[in-house]
Amino acid sequence: MSQTTDHDLTPLTKIVHPLLALIASAIDRELVKYAKFLKEENRFLRARVPGKQVHTKPHVRERLLKLAKSLGRAVEKLITIVSPSTFDRWMRHQGGKSQTKNPKGALRKPREIRELVIQIARSTGFGDTRIVGELSKATRVVDA
Numbered sequence: 277m278s279q280t281t282d283h284d285l286t287p288l289t290k291i292v293h294p295l296l297a298l299i300a301s302a303i304d305r306e307l308v309k310y311a312k313f314l315k316e317e318n319r320f321l322r323a324r325v326p327g328k329q330v331h332t333k334p335h336v337r338e339r340l341l342k343l344a345k346s347l348g349r350a351v352e353k354l355i356t357i358v359s360p361s362t363f364d365r366w367m368r369h370q371g372g373k374s375q376t377k378n379p380k381g382a383l384r385k386p387r388e389i390r391e392l393v394i395q396i397a398r399s400t401g402f403g404d405t406r407i408v409g410e411l412s413k414a415t416r417v418v419d420a
Contacts, residue, residue, distance in 0.1 A: 311354065318356045330357050337366050 322330070332340075344351040344363070352360040396407055 315354070315356060322356065332357070338370075341366060341370055 340357075340363075344355075344367075347354065351363065355363050358366075393404070393407055396402065397404065400407075402410070
């Protein structure tokens with residue numbers, strides 16, 4: 277492959293190259309203006325939403341993740357619906373792979389314990405809070 281020099285270029289090419297560069301830079305500046313406008317509009321809309329959190333549905337997350345792939349790390353400067361750390365977490369767990377098996381938090385208790393608590397509740401008439409309190413007291417006595 278040979279290098280081209282200025283004297284190898286045709287007069288038309290000498291005119292077209294700078295013209296294309298000018299058009300590309302103008303389009304780039306225009307896109308920056310669009311992004312600034314959309315960010316400001318988003319800030320305005322966020323101010324009108326009650327509460328601080330915006331809850332998203334899984335299909336919305338998937339769409340945002342798909343669009344963000346082409347942006348790379350630049351998405352951190354653009355994302356306003358959630359924090360960049362939340363967006364990073366979405367990226368890590370993309371594809372429905374959740375880190376926890378039980379989305380409600382705590383691990384499931386063994387069946388025997390659940391059945392025992394139900395039996396205590398039926399025989400004593402205690403509610404679950406009272407049963408937990410009594411069990412807590414019992415473990416403190418055993419530990420002492």
